[in-house]
């Protein structure tokens with residue numbers, strides 16, 4: 257298995273953000289896409305030399321887009337002796353009844369419903385953490401999505417504690433570039449079992465991807481600088497409005 261750069265990036269993220277603690281039981285949220293498939297396998301290897309012993313499993317929430325793809329995930333888990341749970345749902349049926357004004361499936365509802373199933377199953381399986389496959393490029397895309405559409409300078413956190421569920425979400429691939437992940441999947445023949453979502457290619461995220469690609473072509477250093485900016489707390493300089501006294 258040639259995934260040393262990925263393991264190094266996971267170790268650095270784990271050290272910088274204390275992602276994994278003694279006795280954790282971590283459920284990888286397995287979409288079947290390249291990121292979470294690689295994450296599942298990489299964490300199973302990291303488990304062997306992590307300073308903090310932890311248990312690992314994966315949960316796939318089957319939205320109902322396509323059926324046959326599940327077998328790829330099942331075979332993958334069997335090949336590497338990994339613990340996988342597949343949750344069949346009727347999410348696709350619900351989404352079809354809540355189309356947007358443009359006739360598209362609502363991504364935010366899909367994400368909320370998937371998260372609900374994921375958290376519930378993780379709880380049943382006694383997991384205290386859920387690992388997501390988000391990487392460096394996802395973090396930068398989310399930053400720009402939030403600035404352009406949400407008037408805020410923010411991205412997702414490497415570790416996020418959800419008090420209502422008493423569960424943490426961790427993102428161990430946060431220091432990996434998408435290109436690194438694609439390369440690691442290719443050379444290690446890690447299959448992708450990504451289901452075809454009818455919205456693929458027309459999402460806001462896809463628009464961000466294309467916009468950022470254009471920026472990187474003109475300014476190749478921009479990707480690394482965006483990432484550094486995310487934790488460059490000393491250099492944050494925002495406007496602080498004076499509070500008006502009400503008399």
Ligand SMILES: Nc1ncnc2c1ncn2[C@@H]1O[C@H](COP(=O)(O)OP(=O)(O)OP(=O)(O)O)[C@@H](O)[C@H]1O
Nearest residue numbers: 285286287289290291292293315316317388389390
């Ligand atoms: N159906 C699902 N079941 C379980 N986890 C999921 C599912 N869909 C998404 N996730 C989790 O959410 C993360 C982000 O989702 P997103 O839709 O951006 O990923 P993706 O492009 O479908 O797949 P991946 O990130 O695995 O390549 C995934 O990496 C995965 O951890």
